[in-house]
Amino acid sequence: MTDYAIYDVFTGTALAGNPLAVVFGADHYSDAQMQAIAREFNLSETVFVLTPENPAHSARLRIFTTARELPFAGHPTVGAAIAVAGRRLGGEVPANGMDMVQMLEEAIGPVRCAVRISPDGAGFAEFDLPRLSRQLEAEIAPADIGVALGLDPHEIGFENHRVSLWSAGVPFVLVPVHDLAAAAKAECSAAEWERVAPMGDGHLAFAYVYCRGGVNHTSSFHARMFAPGDGMPEDPATGSAAAALSGAIHHFDGLTEGNHALVIEQGVEMGRPSLIHLHIDCAGTEVSHVRIGGKAVRVAEGKLLV
Structure with missing residues (x-):
């Protein structure tokens, strides 16, 4: 036993x-x-x-x-x-x-x-x-990603954040959306996702939808993760996705030198609210160290x- x-x-x-x-x-x-x-x-x-x-x-x-x-x-x-x-x-x-x-x-x-x-x-x-997030080369059509996630083109992207592929060991298509309403609207079609999603690190990338803010006033970002090909229609908290997101945050937000303490909420739409603590340390213009906790x-x- x-x-x-x-x-x-x-x-x-x-x-x-x-x-x-x-x-x-x-x-x-x-x-x-x-x-x-x-x-x-x-x-x-x-x-x-x-x-x-x-x-x-x-x-x-x-x-x-x-x-x-x-x-x-x-x-x-x-x-x-x-x-x-x-x-x-x-x-x-x-x-x-x-x-x-x-x-x-x-x-x-x-x-x-x-x-x-x-x-x-x-x-x-x-x-x-154990491995810092890195952006992977991929041809990603935001319109196709939107169809797979049930999102309209105008709902995808905010500020200078754009759809991109990142991995810190597990690959994710990071899909920035305009607001909480767009995030709540997302639904992943397994068949469509398999058709349009890129490969990364030898595996089909998962879908990670995110926007700024959150239901919780302490949250820096609100997120949802879909992995229908791995038997997860939706995941209530995904540390490996937060790890991938750290690279995109640094890339799109131009983080400056020092420590950046962030909180990512996930699982709200599933009734299983989660809080992931993300610390990004930058030395000069480069990420030197990332920690995830909860x-x-x-x-x-x-x-x-x-």
């Missing part, structure tokens, strides 16, 4: 955010078994915690959607970091909380995470991007009998 837990990630409130299955002690599972277990949980992602290859590291992670393995993803990194830290403490959390630093091995490379475990049960984790809360636990 193998222990597992379900966490709601990028939220401090149960039954909000993005649910994640965390399977502990998963060294004995084959690739096929991990994929089958991910399909069984039927969540956007399931993360398997294995013994690290480097004994100085905290854990090795393998991340699966219901359709395939991912080299990197944000909400599994945040959720697994908090889950691994909580197990290490064995539930004995000091009254003032506990801070720790973890190094997690993912297919994309080592990922450094700072974790804070709170006695109220919600944790917070922030990780350094809360997570455990909502269930159990044992796999396979």
